[in-house]
Amino acid sequence: MAQLWGGRFTGSINELAWNFNASITFDKRFLEVDVRGSKAHATMLAKQGIISEEEKNQILSGFDSILKDVLDGKLEITTKYEDIHSFLEANLIERIGDAGKKVHTGRSRNDQVALDMRLYARDELEHMSQQLLNTLGCLQKIMKDNLDTYMPGFTHLQKAQPVTLAHHVGAYFEMFKRDLLRIKDIYNRMNYCPLGAGALAGTTYPLDREFTAQLLDFYGPTLNSMDSVSDRDYLIEFMSALSTIMMHLSRFSEEVIIWNSNEYRFVTIDDAYSTGSSIMPQKKNPDIAELVRGKTGRVYGDLISLLTTMKGIPLAYNKDMQEDKEAFFDAIDNTSNCLALFTDMLATIQFNKDAMIKSAMMGFTNATDAADYLVNKGMPFRDAHSVIGRLVLHCIDKNCAIDDLMIDELKSFSELFDKDIYDAISLETCVNKRLTIGAPSPECMKKVVALNDEFINKYRIK
Numbered sequence: 449m450a451q452l453w454g455g456r457f458t459g460s461i462n463e464l465a466w467n468f469n470a471s472i473t474f475d476k477r478f479l480e481v482d483v484r485g486s487k488a489h490a491t492m493l494a495k496q497g498i499i500s501e502e503e504k505n506q507i508l509s510g511f512d513s514i515l516k517d518v519l520d521g522k523l524e525i526t527t528k529y530e531d532i533h534s535f536l537e538a539n540l541i542e543r544i545g546d547a548g549k550k551v552h553t554g555r556s557r558n559d560q561v562a563l564d565m566r567l568y569a570r571d572e573l574e575h576m577s578q579q580l581l582n583t584l585g586c587l588q589k590i591m592k593d594n595l596d597t598y599m600p601g602f603t604h605l606q607k608a609q610p611v612t613l614a615h616h617v618g619a620y621f622e623m624f625k626r627d628l629l630r631i632k633d634i635y636n637r638m639n640y641c642p643l644g645a646g647a648l649a650g651t652t653y654p655l656d657r658e659f660t661a662q663l664l665d666f667y668g669p670t671l672n673s674m675d676s677v678s679d680r681d682y683l684i685e686f687m688s689a690l691s692t693i694m695m696h697l698s699r700f701s702e703e704v705i706i707w708n709s710n711e712y713r714f715v716t717i718d719d720a721y722s723t724g725s726s727i728m729p730q731k732k733n734p735d736i737a738e739l740v741r742g743k744t745g746r747v748y749g750d751l752i753s754l755l756t757t758m759k760g761i762p763l764a765y766n767k768d769m770q771e772d773k774e775a776f777f778d779a780i781d782n783t784s785n786c787l788a789l790f791t792d793m794l795a796t797i798q799f800n801k802d803a804m805i806k807s808a809m810m811g812f813t814n815a816t817d818a819a820d821y822l823v824n825k826g827m828p829f830r831d832a833h834s835v836i837g838r839l840v841l842h843c844i845d846k847n848c849a850i851d852d853l854m855i856d857e858l859k860s861f862s863e864l865f866d867k868d869i870y871d872a873i874s875l876e877t878c879v880n881k882r883l884t885i886g887a888p889s890p891e892c893m894k895k896v897v898a899l900n901d902e903f904i905n906k907y908r909i910k
């Protein structure tokens with residue numbers, strides 16, 4: 449056990465307690481960000497004359513060599529150390545001697561870990577933005593290819609009105625677009641540097657916190673040292689955004705599962721993203737989509753876990769906060785994996801256009817348009833609704849669609865029906881006449897797709 453805090457103690461710690469307290473098994477992920485933060489701190493200490501230039505140089509190259517050795521597999525991060533901070537400091541002292549003992553001047557592990565978490569989360573925010581952009585690109589391609597791929601739109605999982613595949617996928621484009629904007633918002637709110645907050649009350653050393661913040665690409669230093677070491681809001685916001693991304697992925701997964709079912713056959717999932725059954729030879733299961741749906745609950749759990757951890761702890765740092773890490777790592781790993789896999793699955797999925805169109809033609813998706821036809825001929829809407837309702841009942845009885853009926857039969861429901869009814873309620877008309885922005889007509893969707901391109905380009909060029 450190589451600990452940072454021996455002086456005040458006469459006895460040694462119980463082994464179970466040591467293991468219980470230690471975080472190295474999971475905070476070793478902070479290796480790179482901890483080195484980045486410590487190097488910035490040492491650079492600032494030297495600028496302020498708190499350590500010498502020579503000491504700073506030793507510290508910087510000491511950290512570089514440790515980092516390299518770990519990455520090259522020459523130095524192992526072991527459970528001999530309590531956490532990544534102790535591991536790095538102990539190894540630094542081992543390598544460069546007395547200068548290494550100065551790196552923690554004017555710093556506490558409380559502001560150090562607060563910094564590490566922010567640097568790590570900030571990198572992940574950037575990574576998540578890129579991933580979302582990639583997903584948006586994939587959706588955009590499907591939209592462009594399917595502006596006139598007709599399919600039924602549903603409410604209550606009952607066929608409602610016809611839409612297009614571009615329009616349906618466009619709904620998800622909007623969701624992931626909001627997800628991206630949320631990630632950008634969180635970044636803007638969280639990008640402040642907590643280093644220099646010390647344990648909770650700042651330090652008496654003349655630190656230049658603005659300088660450290662600048663070195664680490666933060667907008668500036670945080671403004672309250674107690675808040676700096678105990679704020680985990682940005683993680684909660686981030687995990688909330690991740691939960692929302694997962695919720696969107698889960699809804700989409702549910703649709704893919706339904707569309708892939710034997711009854712629908714709207715899509716064929718590529719073999720690369722399907723699995724078989726150990727007993728039923730005919731099976732090709734949408735396991736990836738099901739697992740994405742399943743892991744959504746787990747990411748929600750991570751969010752609730754941290755919210756619950758934070759709800760009762762007084763200012764400032766308390767060890768409970770160490771629990772932020774595993775929850776956050778789990779949430780980010782799973783969301784990132786799910787988003788990547790789902791996007792790849794979608795990029796290779798085959799849309800069975802014939803099945804979609806056939807389905808849109810059945811199930812009276814043009815009933816509203818038939819009622820609107822009568823309205824345009826002068827009938828009040830409520831009466832038209834009732835006429836078409838009776839007509840639908842008649843068709844159900846005859847097992848046919850409204851447009852399968854001959855004109856005389858239609859006229860027996862209302863004299864207002866004329867030959868132009870067939871054109872008025874065709875699948876093409878039902879979709880193509882919906883011309884208000886946001887509606888499914890190819891004409892409208894083209895405008896939306898152009899706006900989507902602008903959106904993607906705006907965020908791609910940083």
Ligand code: ARG
Nearest residue numbers: 471531557558561765769770
């Ligand atoms: N492993 C700790 C954490 O993750 C680092 C901070 C330790 N600070 C302390 N006062 N014990 O929160």
